[in-house]
Every structure is written in structure tokens, then in C-alpha cells.
């Protein structure tokens with residue numbers, strides 16, 4: 001059994017073309033810095049890059065490549081974690097799916113796109129929790145952190161399935177918090193827009209400057225969020241510093257949800 005605490009982070013590959021910032025990658029790097037042995041999980045090969053970066057900063061990590069929307073993939077991760085480390089203290093769920101076909105209203109989206117998105121965005125969080133919890137219950141105090149979105153509270157036009165999946169993740173988090181306390185605390189993090197490498201692909205530096213400036217206008221902080229600002233919150237929720245925080249959906253959006261951008 002590992003003497004260090006062990007964390008699984010899903011969706012933890014670095015950006016798939018550039019190796020640049022991703023929310024899951026930043027979460028994995030931060031937990032490793034905090035002393036966790038990190039199991040980096042992703043279906044993409046850039047999970048290996050996250051492990052390299054963790055080792056460069058003196059941490060310990062392993063990459064398990066798997067599709068966490070499948071029971072087989074999830075069971076493999078849990079079995080390998082059990083065999084290799086014998087414990088699991090923290091689970092951070094963070095995969096999500098984007099396809100042009102899912103960016104539609106309820107009337108327009110294909111049923112297959114709806115089902116596939118719910119399977120990846122919500123189903124993977126459910127399956128990871130279901131199969132990790134028995135191992136986590138052996139830990140004195142474990143934590144589940146579900147990466148959700150402010151889309152759980154407000155609706156982007158033509159993005160219904162994403163919002164529904166994120167609202168359901170918050171509800172899943174509430175149930176986990178009630179059913180598994182005091183041994184496991186469960187919380188969700190709801191970011192607003194976060195700058196990640198994958199959404200920069202195909203845009204020139206000049207286009208990116210204009211794009212980020214436009215988005216920044218919607219945010220009272222007048223800038224976009226960096227991945228480390230989500231990882232800081234993950235670090236806090238995974239630590240005993242947050243020992244009485246359970247069942248929360250913590251909004252990390254620089255004040256966007258509570259702001260009224262109306263100009264008088």
C-alpha cells in the first residue's frame with residue numbers, strides 16, 4: 001500500500017495538439033505538487049505529457065489510458081490503482097465531450113448526440129464514483145471533486161445537453177455528499193470560461209487576442225480564468241483545509257453569474 005495519498009484525475013491529458021494547458025492537466029499537476037501520487041486518466045495520448053510534467057516537478061504519477069464512459073475502462077483503472085497503490089484518497093472527475101452536433105437546441109439535436117453526451121459527461125462521473133467508492137471508503141477521509149460548469153445554472157444558447165449534464169453532475173454531487181459523509185466529502189466546481197489549449201486550436205494569435213478580449217467583457221474580473229485558478233480550488237477541496245465543506249457546487253467565474261452587464 002502506498003504511504004502517500006493517491007488521487008485519480010480524469011480528463012487529465014494536456015492539450016491534444018500543443019501539449020498546452022488543460023483543466024485536468026493543471027489539476028493533476030497541482031495535486032502532485034500537494035504530495036498526492038496521481039493516476040492521470042484520459043482517452044488521449046497527451047496524458048503521457050502530463051505525467052512527464054509531474055515527474056519534472058519531482059512528483060509521482062502514472063498514465064492510465066482509458067475511455068471512462070465505459071464500464072470496462074473504469075473497472076480497469078480502479079483495479080490497476082488498487083493493485084499498484086492499494087488506496088484511493090481523491091477522485092477528480094473532469095472529462096467532457098464537444099461535437100458540433102451537440103451544439104443545438106432541444107428541438108434540433110439528434111437523439112444519438114444527446115445520449116452520447118450524457119453518457120460521457122454524466123455517465124463517466126457516475127461510473128467513476130460507483131467503482132472508486134469501495135476503495136475510497138478504506139481511506140480515513142476521502143474526497144470527490146466533480147468539475148461541473150456555470151452552465152448548470154445558466155444556459156448558453158443552443159447548448160441544452162451540456163447544461164443538463166452539468167446540472168445533473170451537481171445533483172449527483174449532492175447525493176454523494178449525503179450518502180457517503182463522513183468518510184467521503186463530495187463537492188463540485190463550476191467554472192465560467194477557462195483558457196485552455198484545445199479551444200485555441202485553429203485560431204491565429206491575433207484572433208485569440210480579439211476572442212479573449214470579447215469574452216473578458218462579460219466578466220467583472222475583465223479577463224479570462226487560467227487553469228491554475230481552477231486547480232487552486234481543487235487543491236483546497238482535496239485538503240483538510242476544507243474539512244467541513246461537503247455537497248457544495250462552488251462557482252469559480254470571477255463574478256459572472258451574479259453580474260448584470262446592463263449599461264444605463
Ligand SMILES: NC(=O)c1ccc[n+]([C@@H]2O[C@H](COP(=O)([O-])OP(=O)(O)OC[C@H]3O[C@@H](n4cnc5c(N)ncnc54)[C@H](O)[C@@H]3O)[C@@H](O)[C@H]2O)c1
Nearest residue numbers: 011013023042043044067068069094095096149193194198
Ligand atoms: N474550458 C472551459 O471554459 C470550461 C468551463 C466550464 C467547465 N469546464 C469543464 O472542465 C472540464 C475539463 O474540460 P476542458 O475545458 O479542459 O476541455 P478539454 O477538452 O481540454 O478536456 C477534456 C478531456 O477529457 C478527455 N475525455 C473526453 N472524453 C473522454 C472519455 N470518454 N474517456 C477519457 N477521457 C475523455 C479528453 O481527451 C480531454 O483531454 C470539463 O468537465 C468541462 O466541461 C470547462
